[in-house]
Amino acid sequence: MPRPLLSDGVVHLEPPTEADVDDITRACQDPAIARWVPIPQPYGPAEARAFLENVVVPGWESGRELTWAVRDGARALLGMVGLHRIEQGTAEIGYWLAPWGRGRGVMTRAAALVVDHALDPAGLDLVRVSWRAMVGNWPSRRVAWRVGFRVEGTIRAELAHRDGARRDAWVGTICRGDPRGPNEPWPGTPADGDVPADAGAHVERAAP
Numbered sequence: 001m002p003r004p005l006l007s008d009g010v011v012h013l014e015p016p017t018e019a020d021v022d023d024i025t026r027a028c029q030d031p032a033i034a035r036w037v038p039i040p041q042p043y044g045p046a047e048a049r050a051f052l053e054n055v056v057v058p059g060w061e062s063g064r065e066l067t068w069a070v071r072d073g074a075r076a077l078l079g080m081v082g083l084h085r086i087e088q089g090t091a092e093i094g095y096w097l098a099p100w101g102r103g104r105g106v107m108t109r110a111a112a113l114v115v116d117h118a119l120d121p122a123g124l125d126l127v128r129v130s131w132r133a134m135v136g137n138w139p140s141r142r143v144a145w146r147v148g149f150r151v152e153g154t155i156r157a158e159l160a161h162r163d164g165a166r167r168d169a170w171v172g173t174i175c176r177g178d179p180r181g182p183n184e185p186w187p188g189t190p191a192d193g194d195v196p197a198d199a200g201a202h203v204e205r206a207a208p
């Protein structure tokens with residue numbers, strides 16, 4: 001599968017490599033990533049290497065899961081963005097930024113590049129990209145809203161977390177031909193303290 005480098009002149013996307021292990025490991029110490037993404041805990045260099053070997057490399061080889069490192073102009077690692085579950089004209093986007101990459105619109109740019117590539121007939125030529133996030137993940141929703149995803153609802157017990165619990169998820173989509181950018185007024189976010197730590201937790205647990 002070709003490995004396109006995507007760039008808007010500010011952020012640069014390319015497949016992560018072994019040289020990124022230390023930065024991936026450092027980023028994945030962040031509690032926000034651990035809270036919203038089911039990465040292994042604890043997370044060390046072995047976990048970063050396993051991610052490269054078991055997810056990134058075979059994903060690019062098969063074309064079923066494409067992962068890009070998000071880099072700044074100096075090519076420093078800021079985060080990761082990927083397309084998962086690529087099948088029958090659809091895929092799902094996923095992303096995280098290291099704490100040092102946040103707060104300046106980097107992921108909005110990176111996700112927009114990936115969506116453009118996914119839906120472009122000269123790119124992956126997909127019909128739809130979906131986004132799912134655990135209920136309460138307002139920063140993720142804000143990125144999706146800025147890119148142009150339409151949030152279509154909440155699905156109960158949709159996402160599995162590492163604690164074995166299923167979490168309710170917001171789900172949104174963007175389809176080929178949809179306008180980019182926000183498609184509705186921002187729905188309004190509660191203040192930090194109003195988002196309970198277990199927002200979206202579903203009571204049933206998966207069988208051990």
Ligand SMILES: CC(C)(COP(=O)(O)OP(=O)(O)OC[C@H]1O[C@@H](n2cnc3c(N)ncnc32)[C@H](O)[C@@H]1OP(=O)(O)O)[C@@H](O)C(=O)NCCC(=O)NCCS
Nearest residue numbers: 032033036095096097102103107133138139140142189192
């Ligand atoms: C999602 C993520 C990539 C967004 O990064 P970012 O675009 O740089 O944005 P920030 O994290 O700085 O915050 C995004 C927005 O949410 C807002 N926000 C943050 N916490 C919030 C909260 N608890 N309630 C409401 N809004 C909140 C911020 O004010 C910011 O708004 P602004 O862009 O208008 O200033 C990043 O927060 C991240 O990596 N989170 C952990 C991993 C994760 O959740 N990945 C997505 C899984 S679906």
